Amino acid sequence: MRIERLSxxxxxxxxxxxxxxxxxxxxxxxxxGAGKTNLLEALYLVSTLRxxxxxxxxxxxxxxxxxARVELQGHDPRVDLSSNLAVHLLRGERSVRRLxxxxxxxxxxxxxxxxxxxxxxxxxxxxxxxxxxxxGRRNFLDxxxxxxxxxxxxxxxxxxxxxxxxxxxxxxxxxxxxxxxxLETYEAGLAATGARIWTRRERLLDQLRATFMAVFxxxxxxxxxxxxxxxxxxNVPDEAEREGALSDELARRRRDDLIxxxxxxxxxxxxxxxxxxxxxxxEFASQGQTRxxxxxxxxxxxxxxxxxxxxxxxxxLDDVSSELDPQRNAxxxxxxxxxxxxxxxxxxxxxxxxxxxxxxxxYVEVSGGTLRALRSPL
Numbered sequence: 207m208r209i210e211r212l213s214x215x216x217x218x219x220x221x222x223x224x225x226x227x228x229x230x231x232x233x234x235x236x237x238x239g240a241g242k243t244n245l246l247e248a249l250y251l252v253s254t255l256r257x258x259x260x261x262x263x264x265x266x267x268x269x270x271x272x273x274a275r276v277e278l279q280g281h282d283p284r285v286d287l288s289s290n291l292a293v294h295l296l297r298g299e300r301s302v303r304r305l306x307x308x309x310x311x312x313x314x315x316x317x318x319x320x321x322x323x324x325x326x327x328x329x330x331x332x333x334x335x336x337x338x339x340x341x342g343r344r345n346f347l348d349x350x351x352x353x354x355x356x357x358x359x360x361x362x363x364x365x366x367x368x369x370x371x372x373x374x375x376x377x378x379x380x381x382x383x384x385x386x387x388x389l390e391t392y393e394a395g396l397a398a399t400g401a402r403i404w405t406r407r408e409r410l411l412d413q414l415r416a417t418f419m420a421v422f423x424x425x426x427x428x429x430x431x432x433x434x435x436x437x438x439x440x441n442v443p444d445e446a447e448r449e450g451a452l453s454d455e456l457a458r459r460r461r462d463d464l465i466x467x468x469x470x471x472x473x474x475x476x477x478x479x480x481x482x483x484x485x486x487x488x489e490f491a492s493q494g495q496t497r498x499x500x501x502x503x504x505x506x507x508x509x510x511x512x513x514x515x516x517x518x519x520x521x522x523l524d525d526v527s528s529e530l531d532p533q534r535n536a537x538x539x540x541x542x543x544x545x546x547x548x549x550x551x552x553x554x555x556x557x558x559x560x561x562x563x564x565x566x567x568x569y570v571e572v573s574g575g576t577l578r579a580l581r582s583p584l
């Protein structure tokens with residue numbers, strides 16, 4: 207779906223605002239704190255029903271307001287139909303309630319709303335993934351899969367619930383009379399859902415690897431070689447054998463897990479490995495190289511999503527061009543103009559964005575929660 211208009215009311219620092227999106231690129235520019243990232247957050251909210259900045263929805267409602275509204279108007283050229291998607295955030299005494307609406311109809315199940323407007327997001331916080339914890343890298347992979355396969359959301363939720371239950375039994379029982387039948391029940395569920403999670407993550411990297419390597423070379427230059435790998439504690443190449451292998455390993459480690467009080471095997475212990483010239487990028491890569499690696503991953507994700515559905519999702523890029531030298535900045539935007547469908551990006555100054563005259567770009571100045579459309583960059 208091509209997004210034509212975003213409307214916000216009492217969202218973050220916007221009392222009210224309307225953004226007309228360009229057919230391809232929309233450049234939001236202004237000083238830090240003006241509200242540029244808030245608009246990306248609003249677009250992401252309608253795509254995923256969640257914020258990429260906070261776990262709770264309360265901070266999204268403007269201070270002093272009872273509710274916030276975000277609305278997208280779009281058009282699907284494949285079927286020549288317009289669509290209207292909205293998310294209302296209603297402030298209660300103790301929490302904020304979320305209401306998802308599609309073409310005037312309230313959608314009760316999040317899974318039925320999720321992905322109607324698909325989006326891929328890059329933020330500067332993504333740069334910390336490579337130097338952060340394995341859990342952050344697993345979440346990074348899972349966010350990609352959430353946008354591709356709705357079943358992955360349900361499997362992650364089910365797996366986390368089963369994992370908490372098994373760990374609770376391990377802590378409660380210790381080494382004294384463990385509840386073997388109960389543990390076996392949880393382990394069967396963990397093996398089944400865990401095998402699916404493991405397989406989807408590994409398949410994703412297999413699909414992205416060649417494109418990721420090529421795009422990184424395009425952005426950063428061919429003198430450096432990047433690689434992707436999925437690290438798991440079990441070496442089981444045959445997908446059909448993974449559930450059984452996980453089940454056997456959970457049973458084998460049960461005694462040790464009882465002593466430690468945690469589950470020590472499964473996709474919750476796996477990791478995403480990105481290497482540069484054979485070195486761990488968390489220890490080796492510069493900030494500019496790290497940014498180029500993450501952006502190459504995002505463009506590879508964009509191409510894969512386009513191949514899967516026939517059209518590219520909305521690409522959201524926050525502060526995309528900082529920390530890249532002019533040459534690599536130009537190479538990045540060349541890659542974007544080749545691959546992106548619709549793209550909304552933020553920058554402190556439009557001069558940092560070099561998309562060319564043929565890129566069909568709309569420029570919008572953001573200042574103190576207000577928007578001003580411009581025909582060309584200042």
